[in-house]
Amino acid sequence: xxxxxxxxxxxxxxxxxxxxxxxxxxxxxxxxxxxxxxxxxxxxxxxxxxxxxxxxxxxxxxxxxxxxxxxxxxxxxxxxxxxxxxxxxxxxxxxxxxxxxxxxxxxxxxxxxxxxxxxxxxxxxxxxxxxxxxxxxxxxxxxxxxxxxxxxxxxxxxxxxxxxxxxxxxxxxxxxxxxxxxxxxxxxxxxxxxxxxxxxxxxxxxxxxxxxxxxxxxxxxxxxxxxxxxxxxxxxxxxxxxxxxxxxxxxxxxxxxxxxxxxxxxxxxxxxxxxxxxxxxxxxxxxxxxxxxx
Amino acid sequence: xxxxxxxxxxxxxxxxxxxxxxxxxxxxxxxxxxxxxxxxxxxxxxxxxxxxxxxxxxxxxxxxxxxxxxxxxxxxxxxxxxxxxxxxxxxxxxxxxxxxxxxxxxxxxxxxxxxxxxxxxxxxxxxxxxxxxxxxxxxxxxxxxxxxxxxxxxxxxxxxxxxxxxxxxxxxxxxxxxxxxxxxxxxxxxxxxxxxxxxxxxxxxxxxxxxxxxxxxxxxxxxxxxxxxxxxxxxxxxxxxxxxxxxxxxxxxxxxxxxxxxxxxxxxxxxxxxxx
Numbered sequence: 001x002x003x004x005x006x007x008x009x010x011x012x013x014x015x016x017x018x019x020x021x022x023x024x025x026x027x028x029x030x031x032x033x034x035x036x037x038x039x040x041x042x043x044x045x046x047x048x049x050x051x052x053x054x055x056x057x058x059x060x061x062x063x064x065x066x067x068x069x070x071x072x073x074x075x076x077x078x079x080x081x082x083x084x085x086x087x088x089x090x091x092x093x094x095x096x097x098x099x100x101x102x103x104x105x106x107x108x109x110x111x112x113x114x115x116x117x118x119x120x121x122x123x124x125x126x127x128x129x130x131x132x133x134x135x136x137x138x139x140x141x142x143x144x145x146x147x148x149x150x151x152x153x154x155x156x157x158x159x160x161x162x163x164x165x166x167x168x169x170x171x172x173x174x175x176x177x178x179x180x181x182x183x184x185x186x187x188x189x190x191x192x193x194x195x196x197x198x199x200x201x202x203x204x205x206x207x208x209x210x211x212x213x214x215x216x217x218x219x220x221x222x223x224x225x226x227x228x229x230x231x232x233x234x235x236x237x238x239x240x241x242x243x244x245x246x247x248x249x250x251x252x253x254x255x256x257x258x259x260x261x262x263x264x265x266x267x268x269x270x271x272x273x274x275x276x277x278x279x280x281x282x283x284x285x286x287x288x289x290x291x292x293x294x
Numbered sequence: 295x296x297x298x299x300x301x302x303x304x305x306x307x308x309x310x311x312x313x314x315x316x317x318x319x320x321x322x323x324x325x326x327x328x329x330x331x332x333x334x335x336x337x338x339x340x341x342x343x344x345x346x347x348x349x350x351x352x353x354x355x356x357x358x359x360x361x362x363x364x365x366x367x368x369x370x371x372x373x374x375x376x377x378x379x380x381x382x383x384x385x386x387x388x389x390x391x392x393x394x395x396x397x398x399x400x401x402x403x404x405x406x407x408x409x410x411x412x413x414x415x416x417x418x419x420x421x422x423x424x425x426x427x428x429x430x431x432x433x434x435x436x437x438x439x440x441x442x443x444x445x446x447x448x449x450x451x452x453x454x455x456x457x458x459x460x461x462x463x464x465x466x467x468x469x470x471x472x473x474x475x476x477x478x479x480x481x482x483x484x485x486x487x488x489x490x491x492x493x494x495x496x497x498x499x500x501x502x503x504x505x506x507x508x509x510x511x512x513x514x515x516x517x518x519x520x521x522x523x524x525x526x527x528x529x530x531x532x533x534x535x536x537x538x539x540x541x542x543x544x545x546x547x548x549x550x551x552x553x554x555x556x557x558x559x560x561x562x563x564x565x566x567x568x569x570x
Contacts, residue, residue, distance in 0.1 A: 038486055042493055049501035054360040061359055204333050210341040214348035222352045227359055 014107045019119025026123045033127050040081045040128055041135060047073045047222075048139050062226040067140040068253040069224075074132040075177065076221050076249035082124035083185030084216075084244070086117045087209045090196035103286060110275075110282055114189055121185055129181075143170065144253050173255045176264070180248035183267040188244055190274030197278075200285035215239075220246030240270040316412055317420060321388060324423035335425055342429030343436070346379055349496075364498030371498065372437050373527065374520050377452070378495045380434025381459035381519055383427040385467070388460075390422035392467040396474035396484055405562050415553050419468060451527055454535050458542035459519040465545035466491055466515065468553065475556025487514065495520040515545065 026032075051069040054061055061069065090113065093099050103109050137143065146169040195212060198205040219225060219241040225233050236242055247263040328335050350372060357368045366374070385392060395418060398404055407418045438444055438452055470484035477483070494502070495516040502510065511517040518541055526534045 034482060035485060038482075039489055042489060046493055046497050046501070050356075050363055050497065053364045053498075053501050054356065059360075061356075204337050207337050207341060210344055214344055217348050218351045218355075222349075223355060227355055229355070229358075 011108055011111055015111055015115035018112055018116040019122075022116045022119035023122055026120050033124070036081055036124065037127065037131050040077060041131060043077060044070075044074055044132065044135050044139075062224065064224060064226070064253070067144055070140050071136050071144045072224055072249045072253045073222075074136045075181075075252045076224075076245040078125065078128055078132065078181055078248070079184045079188060079245050080217070080221055082128045083118075083121050083181065084188050084192075084213075086121075086189050087192040087196050087212075089117070090193055091199050091205060091209070094196060094199035100289065103289065109286075110193065110278055113193065114186070117189055118182075118185055125181065125185070129178075144255075146170065146173065146255060169255070172257070173251065173260075176255075176260050177248050177252050180251050180260070180264055180267065183264060183271060184244050184248055186271050187240060187267060187274055190271060190278045191240060193278045194274070194281045197281040197285045200288045216241050216244050220244065220249070224250065240274070243267045243270050313412070313416065317388070317416075320420040321423075324387075324390065328423060328425050328428075331425075335428070338426040339429040339432065342383075342426045343433050346375060346430070346433045349375060364500030364502075366498035366500065369441055370524060370528075372441060374498075374524055375496060376434035376437030376441075377456065377459070377523055377527075378434075378492070378520050379430040379437075380432075380452075381456050382463055382492065383430030383433070384456060384460040385463040386424040386427035387431060388423070389419040389464050389468070390424045390427070391419050392464050393471065393484070393488060394422065395419070395468055395471035396480055399474050399560065400479060402562065404560060408562075414557065415468075415550055419464065447530065448527070451530065451532070451535070455523040455526060455538060458538045459523055461542040462515055462519050462545050463491070465542070465549035469545075469549035472549070472553045472556045475553075475559050490514050491516060491519070515541075518542070518545075 048070050051061075051066055051073070055064075055066040055069065058065075064072065093102065102112075105112075146166065191212065192209065195205065195208045198208060219228070219236045219239070221244075225236055225242050225246050228236060243263070243266055247267055250263060251260045353368060353371045353375075357363060357371070363371075391398065398407075398418065404414070404418070407414050407421075410417055434452070434456070438449065467484070467488055470487035471480070473480040473483060491514045494510055494514055499507070499510070499517070499521040507517070510521070518538065522534075522538060525531070526538070
């Protein structure tokens, strides 16, 4: 028991060291953030115009107002821009043979990769999120209202008059959105890790990622899943895709604590499935690896 | 004197022929290089079409919910996506270095091109092809085949509009890259120009404010690579096609001049390179 605990502690220490090293490395090249920030900002501007046209005259689309659609897009794009590009570097490490150097080290390979990649993505996450908040406030005049949350927790009475409750609501929502985004990044990692490991069987495995990426784009990133046709939505909710972008974005624009907790619970369930899948694929693929030389 | 007058046009025609042969050769060599890696080519070809198809799904869902967006119906959006993809693809197939020009200049690899007898600008831009661009080129034709009510005249018009649109892409991308002669590392501004031009071209003109359309018909000419071609195509307005060609040639001339002026500021890094 104590040996297992020691091992667990060592894994955590290794993971945190890997994450902090990756963060410092990322922050050393600050100019690299500019390209991502520019593209992210451009997409928000263009889609805000599309939503303005689609909701002209104050109409709603599947229950979403203009401000909700803009905020939805701002948050839903964060996993794509900050937490969704693990495949390329993982796959490159497999194909270049770098994996042989990494896999022989005395640590849990999957866990180490997880912490290193997630750590590297964290600066992107907070920079992109900050930019999104600024653009969102400029475009819509402020954060999306907390009416739904207020309705549920004040007996239907709006909480606008209660500054403290408003602040608590905003704080709770911000916390849950960030947590949901981190869960989204974790889910993205395990799914993309499993796809990248296919490089052990197929040298050209990019097509798997393209298919994954495009389904994720249509199912919850560009549009909320409520806009999908009924049949497509019924299928989509049984896949992990809505829990990558839809979950955090939905928490942001239509905040209700029970729904937020339910979405995050499903995210956790998919992460568990993703983790098992990643470990199984890695176990199968590492049997195909032969390392020679010293 | 008369003899001189007949020799000069002949020499000019000969020069034009030589450049056309050169372009043909560069294209053939690039295609051969691409086909050397067939699986990679096919993956990138279908991957790029899949990428475009994902956005088609987005528009299908959105327009089914809201009706026309920015004055565009589903067929209009599909045409614009297909047309811009094809023009963008053609530009990158024939002139694959349009977004690598500044890197070549900054790395000092321009010397190789300066020593060769063909025009530096043309030689540099045509010396590479982009594999995934074939998927973009094909996507437009597939969309055209899927959209209803298009006969041979529409196909012909599509090609007649696609070529000047591709030339405008070449002119703007290469022009932005040429800024490296004046600014040093201009990758930020050139990638922004590329990203902005492409993105604004792919979405309905009507979603942008009136003041912003000035930008879309000047610095970022999305108007000429997407919006005007759509109007010409829908109305089968052939007389406007030469006008679009004229505009494309104007943009090319400006881009070429910018490169030549910049080239005067270029200093060799004495790097040893070889083109095989």
